[in-house]
Amino acid sequence: xxxxxxxxxxxxxxxxxxxxxxxxxxxxxxxxxxxxxxxxxxxxxxxxxxxxxxxxxxxxxxxxxxxxxxxxxxxxxxxxxxxxxxxxxxxxxxxxxxxxxxxxxxxxxxxxxxxxxxxxxxxxxxxxxxxxxxxxxxxxxxxxxxxxxxxxxxxxxxxxxxxxxxxxxxxxxxxxxxxxxxxxxxxxxxxxxxxxxxxxxxxxxxxxxxxxxxxxxxxxxxxxxxxxxxxxxxxxxxxxxxxxxxxxxxxxxxxxxxxxxxxxxxxxxxxxxxxxxxxxxxxxxxxxxxxxxxxxxxxxxxxxxxxxxxxxxxxxxxxxxxxxxxxxxxxxxxxxxxxxxxxxxxxxxxxxxxxxxxxxxxxxxxxxxxxxxxxxxxxxxxxxxxxxxxxxxxxxxxxxxxxxxxxxxxxxxxxxxxxxxxxxxxxxxxxxxx
Amino acid sequence: xxxxxxxxxxxxxxxxxxxxxxxxxxxxxxxxxxxxxxxxxxxxxxxxxxxxxxxxxxxxxxxxxxxxxxxxxxxxxxxxxxxxxxxxxxxxxxxxxxxxxxxxxxxxxxxxxxxxxxxxxxxxxxxxxxxxxxxxxxxxxxxxxxxxxxxxxxxxxxxxxxxxxxxxxxxxxxxx
Numbered sequence: 001x002x003x004x005x006x007x008x009x010x011x012x013x014x015x016x017x018x019x020x021x022x023x024x025x026x027x028x029x030x031x032x033x034x035x036x037x038x039x040x041x042x043x044x045x046x047x048x049x050x051x052x053x054x055x056x057x058x059x060x061x062x063x064x065x066x067x068x069x070x071x072x073x074x075x076x077x078x079x080x081x082x083x084x085x086x087x088x089x090x091x092x093x094x095x096x097x098x099x100x101x102x103x104x105x106x107x108x109x110x111x112x113x114x115x116x117x118x119x120x121x122x123x124x125x126x127x128x129x130x131x132x133x134x135x136x137x138x139x140x141x142x143x144x145x146x147x148x149x150x151x152x153x154x155x156x157x158x159x160x161x162x163x164x165x166x167x168x169x170x171x172x173x174x175x176x177x178x179x180x181x182x183x184x185x186x187x188x189x190x191x192x193x194x195x196x197x198x199x200x201x202x203x204x205x206x207x208x209x210x211x212x213x214x215x216x217x218x219x220x221x222x223x224x225x226x227x228x229x230x231x232x233x234x235x236x237x238x239x240x241x242x243x244x245x246x247x248x249x250x251x252x253x254x255x256x257x258x259x260x261x262x263x264x265x266x267x268x269x270x271x272x273x274x275x276x277x278x279x280x281x282x283x284x285x286x287x288x289x290x291x292x293x294x295x296x297x298x299x300x301x302x303x304x305x306x307x308x309x310x311x312x313x314x315x316x317x318x319x320x321x322x323x324x325x326x327x328x329x330x331x332x333x334x335x336x337x338x339x340x341x342x343x344x345x346x347x348x349x350x351x352x353x354x355x356x357x358x359x360x361x362x363x364x365x366x367x368x369x370x371x372x373x374x375x376x377x378x379x380x381x382x383x384x385x386x387x388x389x390x391x392x393x394x395x396x397x398x399x400x401x402x403x404x405x406x407x408x409x410x411x412x413x414x415x416x417x418x419x420x421x422x423x424x425x426x427x428x429x430x431x432x433x434x
Numbered sequence: 435x436x437x438x439x440x441x442x443x444x445x446x447x448x449x450x451x452x453x454x455x456x457x458x459x460x461x462x463x464x465x466x467x468x469x470x471x472x473x474x475x476x477x478x479x480x481x482x483x484x485x486x487x488x489x490x491x492x493x494x495x496x497x498x499x500x501x502x503x504x505x506x507x508x509x510x511x512x513x514x515x516x517x518x519x520x521x522x523x524x525x526x527x528x529x530x531x532x533x534x535x536x537x538x539x540x541x542x543x544x545x546x547x548x549x550x551x552x553x554x555x556x557x558x559x560x561x562x563x564x565x566x567x568x569x570x571x572x573x574x575x576x577x578x579x580x581x582x583x584x585x586x587x588x589x590x591x592x593x594x595x596x597x598x599x600x601x602x603x604x605x606x607x608x609x610x
Binding site: 083085086087088089177178179180181182183184187206208209210213265329333334346349350352353354359361366368370373 | 511517526605
């Protein structure tokens with residue numbers, strides 16, 4: 001079903017109940033899954049709830065400053081112990097029978113310990129199950145159930161170099177703004193994941209109406225920056241671990257900064273000026289190539305963490321939470337340099353409400369749902385879909401790590417995504433890469 | 435303790451209710467440019483997000499100013515959305531969705547300035563799309579209505595509380 005070498009992917013991987021079940025068992029618990037940003041858990045007892053695939057996860061800041069991720073299921077009957085999205089709590093009380101856990105997941109009390117259990121319930125054995133591996137990369141907290149998985153840093157591999165363009169531009173790193181978008185989206189989660197990994201191709205068609213939205217009513221023409229994007233010089237990155245960046249601009253692309261277009265709005269101008277004014281500082285931290293290059297783009301950390309970095313006034317991070325083969329929840333936060341001035345942060349927030357959330361995401365939602373509908377029957381599900389763009393164009397770049405295609409628009413990163421997906425799905429042990 | 439209902443002149447109640455019915459008609463007839471005209475030049479159109487909170491932290495259930503919102507538009511950016519709705523290549527609305535906005539429970543109170551009113555209303559918006567896609571959004575709007583120089587009512591501020599945590603629709607290519 002996944003013939004990545006020939007760029008052929010069978011539609012059934014997006015629709016099949018059994019494949020979905022195997023993803024839940026073999027992929028999500030074994031990959032490093034994004035859980036939260038450290039900035040969201042500032043103080044002892046700060047918590048938020050999320051998922052690793054189909055499993056509910058409770059992430060809590062500990063008294064010693066560390067982070068624990070716990071399976072959010074009571075050891076007595078499996079009840080969801082914490083039913084809030086976020087907040088602060090020093091203990092978690094199960095509302096079914098009252099088993100109570102501390103912020104580290106230890107069972108600290110239960111009703112009827114003497115009269116019911118006759119003192120024989122060993123509380124030390126009945127704490128919430130901890131996600132055994134929790135590691136952070138520059139503010140991003142990931143969790144993994146697989147004892148044999150590599151460290152998060154090894155898992156990210158070359159992707160870390162690109163992530164730094166979002167996470168490590170300035171001293172202090174990043175912060176996320178309060179509030180989150182959660183949208184129940186029609187379509188298989190992989191449709192969104194592969195798009196953020198490699199699909200620059202869709203932007204000009206799926207999002208063509210953004211050009212209409214931003215058209216200058218006097219001149220009856222679109223701002224130059226958006227419609228030219230496909231033809232600009234850039235690169236596509238992909239990693240053997242399945243991560244990818246669908247396309248990013250180079251310094252000589254003809255667009256000085258894609259971070260904001262002052263002809264679209266004053267706010268985008270403020271953001272563009274901010275990127276210009278911090279360029280040398282970023283170059284000193286990360287080098288000129290990263291200050292001028294791959295910050296402008298989308299990306300995916302395999303399998304379901306995505307970002308849009310410094311594009312038209314804002315940066316966002318996202319997780320695609322699978323909800324069966326035909327639905328996923330699209331979670332999305334705004335992220336920005338902690339050191340940015342207040343006025344710039346406010347401009348970024350205003351920008352992200354209209355782009356990408358406002359005028360771009362709606363058409364993605366329509367198309368993902370349309371794919372799922374199009375693959376509704378057995379004939380369509382047996383189709384071998386074409387993932388062949390740019391076959392054989394990948395190679396090594398003197399500047400950019402990983403496997404790189406010398407073109408903004410290619411499908412190599414999608415082929416790598418599904419190659420990696422197949423390895424998880426077919427490997428009994430952790431799918432190590434030689 | 436009884437409910438202290440604000441006394442509202444019947445003519446004003448009728449005027450604002452009729453105003454909302456006409457507004458709903460403009461939206462359901464996809465006359466978005468005319469709908470945009472209802473807003474004052476300094477308008478704000480804001481739909482915060484909602485989170486599930488422990489009850490003792492319930493005051494944080496609605497996101498606040500400066501946090502992530504589902505809509506946070508001024509008239510210019512709302513105009514972008516309207517232009518997109520009128521584009522032939524806005525795939526989320528081509529073919530057009532069928533919508534029906536129902537507005538009720540209109541509660542009016544005088545605002546700080548003469549000629550301004552704070553009007554709360556509840557809404558149900560039903561969307562039927564393509565062959566069988568159905569979305570139902572329910573919530574509350576809090577408007578600041580202001581009379582312009584011609585004594586026409588304009589929406590100067592609208593806060594929309596959508597009664598959903600995960601937004602259970604694939605997008606919000608709709609206005610409330």
